[in-house]
Amino acid sequence: MNTGRADQEKAIKKTGNVPLESNSYGVCGQKFAEEKVMVFVYGTLKRGFGNHWLVEEMIAGGHAEFVGMARSEVRYPLVCGPYHVPFLLYLDGFGEHVFGEVYAIDAHALQRFDELEGTTKGHYVRRPIRLRLLKMAAAADDGLESQAYFAANSYTAEMWKKTRHNCLSSYSVEAAKNYVSRNERPTHLSFLDHINIFLSQKSPSSAPAAPPEITAAHC
Secondary structure, eight states: OOHHHHHHHHHHHHHTOOOGGGOTTOOOOHHHHHHOEEEEEOSTTSTTSTTHHHHHHHHHTTSEEEEEEEEESSOBOEEEOGGGOEEEOSOTTSSBOOEEEEEEEOHHHHHHHHHHHTTTTTSEEEEEEEEEEEOTTOOEEEEEEEEEEEEOHHHHHHHHHHHGGGOBSSOOTTTTTTOOOGGGSOTTSOHHHHHHHHHHSOOOTTSOOOOTTOOGGGO
């Protein structure tokens, strides 16, 4: 077998890439197949939500393609923070199996996603996540290694204590109805300022006590 072809087939098998001739977005070339990264989006990057414009832009430019719907293989807390912004907390075994969309993206799109999620500013951190791709009948089927944007370590424990009573399995239209976009938030405060203000507000007295297992070591 031709060495280049063998390498391409290995890349396809590793990433779950569809054959180039059946790629509905017309993305072609061995370089894209080898460098693509699977990214799981669970919040405003999903179709129908406020930041999906970036995904559409990347697809139009040949930097991304839709892979399918998926859910997390283990449970994670998906919660809403300030301005009903969604946060996925890296506390596996708590919360719910989280549903979202998977996209295969190249290095350019990954950089744009990282910028949007503020990975260099302490907003979110990109971590590996194990997923189950979903078929049309909504039954879990194929496993997939992906990346997802989790809440930064610096505030994960406090965010859990604040929001543990309201974990979601999906960031739905209903959950996002009070979402406030970036350009409508006070401009003199940073995103971390908004998070800290949110966390400093008194929680409802009826909220259950935090499980003793949650400590800084989990974050």
